[in-house]
Amino acid sequence: MGYLQAIITGIPMTLLVTVAGFTLGAIGGIPLALARRSRFAVLRIVARTVIEFLRGIPPIVWIFLIYFGIGTGAITISPLGAAIAAFGVISCAYMAEIYRGGLSAIPAGQWEASAALGMGHRDQLSKVVGPQVLRVSIPASATYAIGLLKDSSIAYTVGVQEILFNADMQAKQASDAIVPFLYAALVYVIITIPCAWAARSLDSGLRRKVAR
Amino acid sequence: MTLPATRQSVAIELDSVVKRYGDHTVLDNVSLSVREGEVVAIIGPSGAGKSTLLRCINLLERPDSGRITVAGHAVDAGSEISNKELVAHRRVAGMVFQSFNLFPHLDVLRNISLAQERVLGRSRKDADKRSKELLDRVGLADKAAQYPSRCSGGQQQRIAIARALALEPKVMLFDEPTSALDPELGLEVLAVMRELADEGMTMVVVTHEMQFARDVSDHLVVMVDGAVLEEGPPEEIFSKPGHERTRRFLRAVLER
Numbered sequence: 001m002g003y004l005q006a007i008i009t010g011i012p013m014t015l016l017v018t019v020a021g022f023t024l025g026a027i028g029g030i031p032l033a034l035a036r037r038s039r040f041a042v043l044r045i046v047a048r049t050v051i052e053f054l055r056g057i058p059p060i061v062w063i064f065l066i067y068f069g070i071g072t073g074a075i076t077i078s079p080l081g082a083a084i085a086a087f088g089v090i091s092c093a094y095m096a097e098i099y100r101g102g103l104s105a106i107p108a109g110q111w112e113a114s115a116a117l118g119m120g121h122r123d124q125l126s127k128v129v130g131p132q133v134l135r136v137s138i139p140a141s142a143t144y145a146i147g148l149l150k151d152s153s154i155a156y157t158v159g160v161q162e163i164l165f166n167a168d169m170q171a172k173q174a175s176d177a178i179v180p181f182l183y184a185a186l187v188y189v190i191i192t193i194p195c196a197w198a199a200r201s202l203d204s205g206l207r208r209k210v211a212r
Numbered sequence: 213m214t215l216p217a218t219r220q221s222v223a224i225e226l227d228s229v230v231k232r233y234g235d236h237t238v239l240d241n242v243s244l245s246v247r248e249g250e251v252v253a254i255i256g257p258s259g260a261g262k263s264t265l266l267r268c269i270n271l272l273e274r275p276d277s278g279r280i281t282v283a284g285h286a287v288d289a290g291s292e293i294s295n296k297e298l299v300a301h302r303r304v305a306g307m308v309f310q311s312f313n314l315f316p317h318l319d320v321l322r323n324i325s326l327a328q329e330r331v332l333g334r335s336r337k338d339a340d341k342r343s344k345e346l347l348d349r350v351g352l353a354d355k356a357a358q359y360p361s362r363c364s365g366g367q368q369q370r371i372a373i374a375r376a377l378a379l380e381p382k383v384m385l386f387d388e389p390t391s392a393l394d395p396e397l398g399l400e401v402l403a404v405m406r407e408l409a410d411e412g413m414t415m416v417v418v419t420h421e422m423q424f425a426r427d428v429s430d431h432l433v434v435m436v437d438g439a440v441l442e443e444g445p446p447e448e449i450f451s452k453p454g455h456e457r458t459r460r461f462l463r464a465v466l467e468r
Contacts, residue, residue: 112272113313113372117327117379118302120295127326131317 013162025091032096054093062086083155102133142199229278253429270305283382306376314360346374366397
């Protein structure tokens, strides 16, 4: 049972990296998604390039780039900071693509009706289309967030004391190294199942209320 | 040029409006004049450009050439239109769509209040008060807290009418308002429109409801292939259409 207790102490760090990274992405993805659909071709190309660039580099490389890149210079960054920043920038790209899909799912009639009512572009986005995009984005965002929770284990490579870090510490001292990792696997599953369940019930609840 | 006296009573004036999509000319030099308080019905086969014409009136579609005047506010096709002008233009022209286009994420009351707050700058309290009056007027006072998805098509369209009326438009544009509805549900929408017409609202209605066109409209416009084929008092056109094409169309819709 000692293993499990040690591994559990890593849960807050795992959640912190996941939630902070996801939050940065959920916010940063908005301007990126809008730029992706901008009237101006230059902005569209820039946004697209940025997204491909952010997504094309593996998370572990991002963490190393940020941790060793920034951390060795004049500015220092903590392992936790580097992990959150890395998952934050990656999430921006993924969330932008999720929002973009959501935007294209909104019927043209919603834009037209709000335009016909004299609403400006900003009001159309913030009051009519945006809230609907967020709602249709819930399932894809939840799938992404659960993936992120598992990916956050990579943060252990720079020394963030999350679930895998603690499991690895235990494994190094254990007679049978597999056991702590099995516990780690169990803990990840126990966290992800309620997350998936909560996302599903949120989605179906909203669907019942506002079904088209 | 129109005389000042008549000009005052003209609510909508379309002057040589042309709209093209690529090589395809959807509106070919259409001119139309709607007097204040007049109800104009536009009929014709699909693809005739009826909806496009209506959408040009409130600039959901930008014409390629011509001039559009709504309640004294003129817009030339070629000229730059500022956002402010666009908003001013659309405020005076309420629009009702075939597919209702209510906002699914807002309850019925918020659907009607939103633009009042954002466009007219009304307080939430004032907007909601006005929305309730309008809901009452279309006979749906009890639906205020419902979401649109819980309302029938006919109810949704009546809510959409209330939503457009909330901005106190000078003219109302209806784009096949009953085409997506069961015949019975269409009747309740037509009843609301009839009341509006009786109250003196200027209306342009693109419709396949011949009974409505005949009974309620003051002026009937027949469009074919992007142009006005003929126009005049509905009774006249229904009883002795001036063109063979009109006769064929009327026979097709009336004898089904």
